[in-house]
Amino acid sequence: MSTLKDRLRADLVTAIKSHDEVRSSTIRMVLTAITNAEVAGKEARELSDDDVIGVLSSEAKKRREAATAFEEGDRAAMAEKERAEAAVIADYLPEAxxxxxxxxxxxxxxxxxxxxxxxxxxMGKVMGIVTPQVKGRADGAAVAAEVRRQLGA
Structure with missing residues (x-):
């Protein structure tokens, strides 16, 4: 059983009771993404905390990319909403x-x-060792760029 998922559910109840709209909607969205990941594939399964962190990381990345896109499209209010959601998700991710x-x-x-x-x-050998160590704690593209830089490409 995922303790991170339990924490998300408990925090959702708290956010709803305190009428924190951004936090409650973001946690609902994340819990939905976790449920979708659990039922994806041939067989439903319970996600471990590491798997939940993977889902949270991808959701946070989506928010950062969307905020950038909204910013470029001169939609500051939407960009700010995405950043607020990313901040809520960041509370559940390990220290970057x-x-x-x-x-x-x-x-x-x-x-x-x-x-x-x-x-x-x-590159493949090095990334195979590095990826599990940085999962959920660093952007994959930045890690790959650092590997390329150190390998001298």
Missing amino acids: LSDEDVAAIVTAAIEQTSSAGEGMKA
Whole structure:
């Protein structure tokens, strides 16, 4: 049983009781996304906390991208709404890694796989080690860019 999912449900009740519209609608949306992930595929399953963090990460990324798109379209009110939702989701995600932390993890993974001189051929090996360590705590595109930079591509 996912304790993070239980926390979301409890926080939803609290948000509804305190009439916090942004928080309650965002948590409802996230719980719906979690339920959809649970019933996706051939067999329904209960998501672990790691899986829930994955869903939360993708929802947060959607909000950031939507806020940027609204900003570019001169729709500041909608962009602000998306940012507010992203802030609510961020409360449930693990602490984000700094650029220095990501660089250190990538460096350690390159040393661990002995991939220093292999260039882009080693990208898959290094990402395979780095991805589980940064899941939900760093943007995947930024991590891939750091791996490319350190591999010298």
